[in-house]
Amino acid sequence: MFSFVVRKLGFLKDIPLLAILFDSLMRLWMFIVKPELLHWIDDLEENVERMPGTTVGIHKYGGTAFNxxxxxxxxxxxxxxxxxxxxxxxxxxxxxxxxxKDHHLFKNSGWISFYLHNKQDVAYACYLLKKAYDRAREKQNSVRQALIVQSLQ
Amino acid sequence: MSLKQTFYKVRSSKIVQGILIANIFAFLIIGMQSSLLPKDVGVLVFSEFVIIPLLMGIIMAWCWKDTNMRGTQITACSILGSLMAILLSFIFLGEGIICLLIVSPLIFGFVIAGAFIGRSMFKKSNQKLNISIVSLLLGIFIVDSLSDHHHENMVSDEILIHASPAQVWQHVVAFDPISQKESYWLFNIGMPSPMATTVSEHKLGANRKCIFSNGYIFDEKIVKFDVNENLVFDIIDQPKDPEIMGHIDIKRGQFMLKDNGNGTTTLIGNSWYNLHVFPTWYYDLWAESITRNVHFRVMEHIKLLSER
Known part of the structure; x- marks a missing residue:
């Protein structure tokens, strides 16, 4: 269902609130059919919130963004x-x-996709999120260092 | 703990407060809108299904901001808040159950979205931004409530019948009660479906009645009567049903018979309606689906009678 909507109706994602509405309806559906999944997502959120300098917010195309x-x-x-x-x-x-897997839309990028199917997947997702966090932090630090060097010169 | 203590504990709970305040806000704003900006009965604008549920979710999130609720709990409580809004609409706005079933995805979706948007907003504690977002939503609500809303649509369907136009025509103007089982899920859960059609005379200007499964009757007048070719009728009175009350006006219906020259006939059914509930990108999907299923129930029956 998700892949069908993304593939066939993805062009509608820029209509304000539409993607967020779709994600909220998925959340409602998951609450009914697989409530434990929402707990796993909460676990991921809490895991990311413990990493210094991070914030958790709404993703522009629906879902939760980790920054x-x-x-x-x-x-x-x-x-x-x-x-x-x-x-x-x-x-x-x-x-x-x-x-x-490759990201469900941007196959040739650094983005990857990973599905939470069971409780064990949460640990692996946390491992991947830590890798992404470290990468984001290193990148940010190197930008900062470059700016400092530039300002000293 | 006594019943009284339990009651006070529940009443002072932030979660309950959030749900109650959001619902009171929604009904106050709808009440103010109806009294200050009178509009036609049954017309429901886009803001009532989008902006108000979003604001309800944001209000809930504001009440819950110090509770450290997890996403799952926010979802559960938003669902409770939405259910309460739907129940209150049933009691105070007199909406029908199927009507509420149709509207519920929008209410649930936008209340949940509002609660998560609100959670993000209040985590940042940027008061200026928060006030701007709420003011923008209220501004859209006012502008939308003051704007004119009109939407007309036509739905067309066709079916191939293995009979001549003359044989088909006999069952187009009026037909015996439909005995086939309902196949459309909305008809199965109680939405009235067409059952039979009677006509006062087989001529232009005659009165036609379309009888529905719950006994409701649509009064029609034949405005075009080209034997074996074209039948057009205007709907002059439709039942006061809580499911459709003011939300949709069926204006006109048509049956066109196309002789294929090989002993078969293509029967085309057209219906014109005005929709009074918005956003149309959502409600028109339902209106089209229902109209289409009314068409096919009647046309399949005509096919069965003509091919006998």
Whole structure:
């Protein structure tokens, strides 16, 4: 259902609130048919909130966005699909495990997709989120250092 | 703990307060809108299904901001708040059950969305931004309530019948009661479906009655009567049903018979209606689906009678 809507009706995602409405309806559906999934999403949120410098907010295309220094490094849709920004090398090595997939839309990017199917997946999702967080922090730090060097020169 | 203590505990609970305040706000604003900005009975604008539920969710989130509720709990309480709004609409606004069933995805969806948007807003504690968002939503509500709303649509369907136009025509103007089982889920849960049609005379200007499963009658007048070719009728009176009361006006119906020259006839059924509930991108999907299923129930019956 989710992939069908994304594939066939994805062009509607820029209509204000429509994607958020769709995600809220998925959340309602999951609350009825698989409430434990919402607990797993909460676990992910709490895990990310413990990482210094992060914020959790609404994702513009529905779901929960995880940000570091105001920049998104991952988001989770209410059907348990976690999209995480890594880099291509890391993505390539992780894909060998067979647990993650290309991002459901941006196949040739550093983004990956991972579905929460059971409680054990939460731990792996947290591991992936930590990788993405570290990457985002390193990137931010190198930008800061570059700015400092630039200002000293 | 005594019953009285339990009552006070429930009443002072932030969760209950959030649900109650959001619902009181919604009904106050709808009451104010109806008294200050009178509009036609039954017309429900887009803001009532989008902006008010969003604001309800934001109000709930504001009441819950110090409770450290997890997302799952926010979802559960938003669902409770939405159910309460739906129940109050049934009691005080006189809406029908099927009507509420149709509207409920919008209410649930936007209340949940509002609660999560609100959670994000109040976490940031940016008062200026929060006030701007709420003011913008209220502004849209006022502008939408003051605007004119009109939506007309036509639904067309066709079916191939293995009989000549003359054989089909006999069952188009009026037909015996439909005995086939309902197949459309809304008809199965109680939405009235067409059962039979009677006509005072087989001529232009005659009165036609379309009888529905719950006994409701649509009074019609034949305005075009081209034998074996075209029948057009205007709906002159429709039942005061809580499911459709003022929300949709069926204006006109038509049956066109196209002789395919090989012993078969293509029967085309057209219906015109005015929709008074908005947003149309949502309600028109339902109106089209219902009209289409009314068409097919009648046309399948005509096909069965003509091919006998």
């Amino acid at each position: 570091y220094s105001g920049k998104e490094f991952a988001h989770v849709h209410s059907n348990g699909l976690v999209d995480i920004l890594l880099n291509k090398e890391l993505k390539k090595s992780l894909m060998m495990d067979g647990k993650i």
